[in-house]
Amino acid sequence: MTKNSLNHLKTALCLLPPLLLAVFFYLHFETQVSIFSPICRCATTAEADVVDRLRASATFLPLKDTRQGAETWFISTLNATSDPDGEARNLVFPSASSAGRLLCLAAPSRRDGTKNSYALAWRDALPRGAALLSGLAFVSETAYDHVNIWHGLSSFVPFASWHERGRCRARPARWALFHHGEVRTATSAWLATLAEATTGVKVAIETFDRPGPVCLEEAVVFRANVAGMNNERLLRAADFMRCKARAHCRVAGTPDPSALRVTLLFRRGGRAFKDEAAVERVFRKECARVAGCRVTAAHADGNMTFCDQVRLLSGTDVLVSAHGAQMTNLLFMDRNSSVMELYPMGWKERAGGGQYVFRWMAGWAGMRHEGSWWDDTTDVEPCPDSPDIYSCWKNRRIGHDEAYFATWAARVFAAAKERKATGAAGERGRDAKICQCGK
Numbered sequence: 329m330t331k332n333s334l335n336h337l338k339t340a341l342c343l344l345p346p347l348l349l350a351v352f353f354y355l356h357f358e359t360q361v362s363i364f365s366p367i368c369r370c371a372t373t374a375e376a377d378v379v380d381r382l383r384a385s386a387t388f389l390p391l392k393d394t395r396q397g398a399e400t401w402f403i404s405t406l407n408a409t410s411d412p413d414g415e416a417r418n419l420v421f422p423s424a425s426s427a428g429r430l431l432c433l434a435a436p437s438r439r440d441g442t443k444n445s446y447a448l449a450w451r452d453a454l455p456r457g458a459a460l461l462s463g464l465a466f467v468s469e470t471a472y473d474h475v476n477i478w479h480g481l482s483s484f485v486p487f488a489s490w491h492e493r494g495r496c497r498a499r500p501a502r503w504a505l506f507h508h509g510e511v512r513t514a515t516s517a518w519l520a521t522l523a524e525a526t527t528g529v530k531v532a533i534e535t536f537d538r539p540g541p542v543c544l545e546e547a548v549v550f551r552a553n554v555a556g557m558n559n560e561r562l563l564r565a566a567d568f569m570r571c572k573a574r575a576h577c578r579v580a581g582t583p584d585p586s587a588l589r590v591t592l593l594f595r596r597g598g599r600a601f602k603d604e605a606a607v608e609r610v611f612r613k614e615c616a617r618v619a620g621c622r623v624t625a626a627h628a629d630g631n632m633t634f635c636d637q638v639r640l641l642s643g644t645d646v647l648v649s650a651h652g653a654q655m656t657n658l659l660f661m662d663r664n665s666s667v668m669e670l671y672p673m674g675w676k677e678r679a680g681g682g683q684y685v686f687r688w689m690a691g692w693a694g695m696r697h698e699g700s701w702w703d704d705t706t707d708v709e710p711c712p713d714s715p716d717i718y719s720c721w722k723n724r725r726i727g728h729d730e731a732y733f734a735t736w737a738a739r740v741f742a743a744a745k746e747r748k749a750t751g752a753a754g755e756r757g758r759d760a761k762i763c764q765c766g767k
Contacts, residue, residue, distance in 0.1 A: 431549070468487070472553075
């Protein structure tokens with residue numbers, strides 16, 4: 329045997345023990361794995377069992393809890409909060425208060441809120457048969473009407489404020505609308521356009537027509553309209569919606585400070601004036617006494633589009649109108665503009681606090697409500713079917729008082745003209761800043 333062959337043999341003998349040891353450990357490891365594999369399978373089964381238990385623990389409760397008060401009967405097991413103070417009270421899902429769980433809704437009924445229900449569930453353990461809807465949902469519960477533009481706006485203001493305060497990052501993928509826990513599938517075209525202008529996305533209303541419950545990936549719930557909002561947040565929300573609507577409708581330019589722009593916003597049908605021409609003559613006559621004053625007469629219930637209304641009211645310093653939903657357009661006027669409101673006979677005595685909604689709105693939108701006039705005409709037609717004068721006259725036509733209107737108009741026009749001259753009227757520079765969201 330040669331010397332080299334001998335060296336190779338010695339090397340191989342030296343390597344043999346480590347190789348045998350490696351084979352031993354490999355075979356031992358294989359045996360151990362085969363021993364513990366049933367335990368691994370048991371762990372997987374246990375995890376699946378936990379998920380099933382969590383899925384089954386999602387208990388559906390009535391959306392409308394008749395044991396609770398008006399502001400808590402919707403999703404009654406959770407308390408809404410204002411964060412920060414001054415915002416409308418709301419519920420956010422998922423959040424710490426929901427223990428990280430999503431909001432799930434089973435809402436087949438549009439007539440009985442007690443037949444609709446909600447549950448909280450973890451994303452990885454949704455109720456059986458539930459569909460997961462992606463994106464942010466704006467959930468609104470109101471005692472009012474989403475189709476009426478005033479009532480619809482009062483439900484949208486809190487979300488607009490919440491959206492703006494979040495620097496407009498969270499945009500709603502869908503809306504879920506409820507009235508006393510009952511599903512609503514429509515809102516007014518006016519409100520839908522305002523919401524689109526404000527958030528930058530079209531309104532998509534969830535109809536809940538699909539079988540089984542739905543779970544919302546994210547949701548913010550407002551169930552008491554503007555309750556909890558302070559004056560600062562209300563004013564900022566109004567400024568934000570106003571500037572977004574003006575940008576959407578391409579309303580540009582700064583109003584002439586020497587001009588006084590008066591708009592008579594008339595109605596047809598219910599709460600129209602008995603003699604519209606006479607009312608218009610009074611206000612035109614008083615406007616003619618003020619330098620730079622001009623009057624525009626329009627009918628809100630005609631063929632005006634949303635943007636037509638935004639342009640008209642953006643160019644208005646004094647709004648004169650009968651009480652009605654069309655007055656919601658005062659939102660688009662500059663701050664410190666003036667509002668004059670008129671009512672049919674019987675409202676002052678019988679209509680209750682609801683007749684003052686536009687007085688309240690003028691306050692939180694930054695306008696000046698310059699008082700009201702209630703028709704007290706004595707030569708009225710009888711109410712053949714009802715002794716209740718409010719029910720009889722709710723949508724009757726309105727008379728006029730030429731002397732009172734002239735004095736009232738002269739006072740309001742003079743004060744509005746002076747405010748414009750001294751620069752105390754609306755500041756459109758505020759619009760440009762707040763439109764940038766959260767600044």
